[in-house]
Amino acid sequence: MRVSKAEVTLNYVILTVFAVIALTPILTVLATVFQHRTGGGSASKGAADGGVLATGAGNLAEAWSSGGFGRYLLTSLLVAVVVLGVSLVLSIMTGYAFGTMRFRGSTALFYLFLLGLMIPAEAIVIPLFFDLRTLGLTDTLLAVAGPQIAQSVAFGTFWMRAQFRAMPPELIDAAAMDGATSWRTLTGVLVPASKQGIATLSVLVFMWTWNEFLIPLVMSPTGAFRTAPLALSIFKGQYTAETQLLAAAAVIIALPVVIVFIILQRYFIKGMLEGGVK
Amino acid sequence: MSTAVGTKGRQGGRRMPSAVARSAWTPYLFLLPALAVYGAFALFPLVRSAQYSLYDWSGLGPSEFVGLGNYADLAADPVFRTAIGNALVLIVFYAIIPLLIGLVLAAILRRGQVKGLGFFRTVIFLPQVIALVVVAVAWRAFYAPDGTLNTVLRGVGLDSLTRGWLGEPGTALVAIGFIGTWLEIGLVMLLLLAGMARIPNEQYEAARLDGAGPIREFFAVTLPAVRAEIATALVLTVIAALKTFDLIYMTTSGGPGDTTTVPSYEVYRRAFELKDVGSACAVAIVLTVIVFAINVVISRIGEKH
Numbered sequence: 001m002r003v004s005k006a007e008v009t010l011n012y013v014i015l016t017v018f019a020v021i022a023l024t025p026i027l028t029v030l031a032t033v034f035q036h037r038t039g040g041g042s043a044s045k046g047a048a049d050g051g052v053l054a055t056g057a058g059n060l061a062e063a064w065s066s067g068g069f070g071r072y073l074l075t076s077l078l079v080a081v082v083v084l085g086v087s088l089v090l091s092i093m094t095g096y097a098f099g100t101m102r103f104r105g106s107t108a109l110f111y112l113f114l115l116g117l118m119i120p121a122e123a124i125v126i127p128l129f130f131d132l133r134t135l136g137l138t139d140t141l142l143a144v145a146g147p148q149i150a151q152s153v154a155f156g157t158f159w160m161r162a163q164f165r166a167m168p169p170e171l172i173d174a175a176a177m178d179g180a181t182s183w184r185t186l187t188g189v190l191v192p193a194s195k196q197g198i199a200t201l202s203v204l205v206f207m208w209t210w211n212e213f214l215i216p217l218v219m220s221p222t223g224a225f226r227t228a229p230l231a232l233s234i235f236k237g238q239y240t241a242e243t244q245l246l247a248a249a250a251v252i253i254a255l256p257v258v259i260v261f262i263i264l265q266r267y268f269i270k271g272m273l274e275g276g277v278k
Numbered sequence: 279m280s281t282a283v284g285t286k287g288r289q290g291g292r293r294m295p296s297a298v299a300r301s302a303w304t305p306y307l308f309l310l311p312a313l314a315v316y317g318a319f320a321l322f323p324l325v326r327s328a329q330y331s332l333y334d335w336s337g338l339g340p341s342e343f344v345g346l347g348n349y350a351d352l353a354a355d356p357v358f359r360t361a362i363g364n365a366l367v368l369i370v371f372y373a374i375i376p377l378l379i380g381l382v383l384a385a386i387l388r389r390g391q392v393k394g395l396g397f398f399r400t401v402i403f404l405p406q407v408i409a410l411v412v413v414a415v416a417w418r419a420f421y422a423p424d425g426t427l428n429t430v431l432r433g434v435g436l437d438s439l440t441r442g443w444l445g446e447p448g449t450a451l452v453a454i455g456f457i458g459t460w461l462e463i464g465l466v467m468l469l470l471l472a473g474m475a476r477i478p479n480e481q482y483e484a485a486r487l488d489g490a491g492p493i494r495e496f497f498a499v500t501l502p503a504v505r506a507e508i509a510t511a512l513v514l515t516v517i518a519a520l521k522t523f524d525l526i527y528m529t530t531s532g533g534p535g536d537t538t539t540v541p542s543y544e545v546y547r548r549a550f551e552l553k554d555v556g557s558a559c560a561v562a563i564v565l566t567v568i569v570f571a572i573n574v575v576i577s578r579i580g581e582k583h
Contacts, residue, residue: 007492011386018383019401021460025416026404028426032419090312097308101295109309116320118569120521122545123562126555127326128319130337150319153312176297182308185298211409213524214546229411233528236415243419250415254408261407265400273472 032247033059056248063235063248072231073256079216079227080209082145087152087205088198094153095160096186100172110161116154121147125218132219143219144227148212152205163197164190200271203264210257228253324566331559337549341556348560358561361539364451365520368540371455372462372519373512379459380466380511384504385496387467388474389482399471403464410461414528417457418444444530447537454538457525462518466511473507474500509580516572520565541565 034056064070097103098110124147132138167190175185191198216227223230235249261268295305331348335341352358383402387395405413420426421443428440443453477499485495523542526532532539532547539547541561549558 008392011389011392014382014386015392015398015402018379018463019398022402022405022464024426025413025420025460026408028419029412029416086315090315093308094312097295097305101299101305101308103295103302103305106305109313112321113312113316116316118517118566118573119320119324120517120542120562120565120569122521122523122542123327123566124320124323126545126549126558126562127330128323129549130330130555131323131326146315146319147323150316153316154320157312172297180298182296182299182304207407211411213409213411213527214542218546218550229409229524232409232411232415236411236528246415247419250412254412257407257409258404261404262400266396269396269399269403269468272468273475 029247029250032244033251035244037242037244059244059248060252063245064252066239066245067231067235067249067252069228069231069249069252072226072228073252075225076210076228077256079141079145079148079225080206082141083148083152083209084202084205086145087149087156088202090149090153091156091160091201092186092191092198094157095162095164096190098157098161099164100167100190110157113154113157116151117158119151119154121151121212121214124150125215129218139220139222139224141225144216144225147215147219148209152208156201156205159197159201160194163194167193196267196271196274199264200268203260203268203271206260207257327559327562327566331556331563333556335555336553337555344556348556349564351557352560352564357536357539358541358544360536361541361544361561364538365522365540367451368455368458368519368522369516371452372458372522373515375459376462376466376515377508377511379463380470381496381501383463383467384470384474385492385500387471388477388500389492389495399468403468405461406464410524411528413457413461414525417453418529421453445534447534450530450534450538454522454525454529457529458519458522462515466515469507469511469514470504473504477503506580509576512576513573516576517569520569520572541568 034052036055037059094113098106128143128147129138132143137143171189171193172185175189180188210227211229212227213229213233216225216230217233220226220230226234232249232253236246239245239249294300295302299305332343332345333341334344334347383398386392387398392398418425422428423440423442423445427443431437431440441449443449481499481503482495485499490498520540521542522540523546526538526540526543527546530538532543542565545558545562545565547558548554548561
């Protein structure tokens, strides 16, 4: 397995170049947060004489309060938790049926769920908005979370089926010997045995829901269920000239997901490398 | 894989769905809640979309049945044709270029001998994790008239090249395209790495014993083994290109003129700005059909051997 020194060097150069490309826009935004505010009329108190960290903290605090991000982050969290919780339970159930049981129409039904992976949000969001408006249900958690649960269940079914199919059949046979019901077998044996796959799915669904833009934009026209990314787009319209505040707001929105990702990255990337394509 | 399911079914008795499912109805009960939600929030609205696309409706008041009129209008609509053309350009930047770069990066990481594999993997994947609205804020600052890109160009004496990259018809679409490339490289790389991790080391050792260098090894061993992953990567990135809504909404709003509009942006614009719900739904249905068709074609290519 010897590889020439020149090749190793070249490999490092290539990887470093792309790592730098990936990081540059992110680090530029981060650096902007720590700059003195230039645009706009409102002079920033204390930032002029404070250090770099004080300037950054000042920008973050100012963005936080003027954008009202506390409330929108909570809305985002609520939507993400509901979408994640419901779609996880539903797709563990469908994955169990498709992955371990034989029944009439299983192939056709599975393809019906697979279809959901291909339906773009753009294709469902318009009629859904008008139909829910007729029912007086826009601007509700149901309207914002419902379509995202449907999309996550389509992917989750596909993912959990692969997880449960990869389980040794002896697990289920042993549970049957013990007289376990199908529900007990799922919650007591199969779910604990597929923690890794469920964790990876959770990170994916959380990330997608947190970052979703079109569905909350359309489904909550008054902003009653405005999620954090939407709040950022409105903030952008109001503070176009305040580059530093906009950067601070962007960091506030991105940070929760980046933190989740960095904490779970080993777990998550391992799950991605082993899961899915089976 | 399918045999494993088969034995389970047999051991549970002649007709039972599995060893622990004692009623023929059990699997359907497990599917029912998911089917209800999925049907109500995905399948039904899709059917409604098709239905709305046959009407002329402003979103309020009475609607008028126009048959395939909205589709006929689309065929003659220059804005819609521009949107489709733009989507095709974006596919090159979102899918083709990341695939080529991702192949090189994954092959390097698979070959090993590189320290800090985990670091490079994580950093290059990071763009995928960040909300597109945040990505848009970052790249707007990069492309701004006094932004990073122009500063660098001035620094190396290329003042003549500086411009408002997102504001000029000639550069806006390509500027957005590069954001897509930046976004998708990490995803493609990770999917390909997953495929390459399954290639047995013996195959590489055999190739190296035959005196194959890195290039020949790549074409003889690596590339044929990751066909399925290439197909998956292409499906995901092509769909991402066709669904570029957040980025366009946050950077250019389809402008200048219509130079950066895409089908998904047209759906939104027609429904809520132009108050032409029928046309919006017609675009949505065309978009869905295109996504389906691309999926079918790419999966076929992935399966062929």
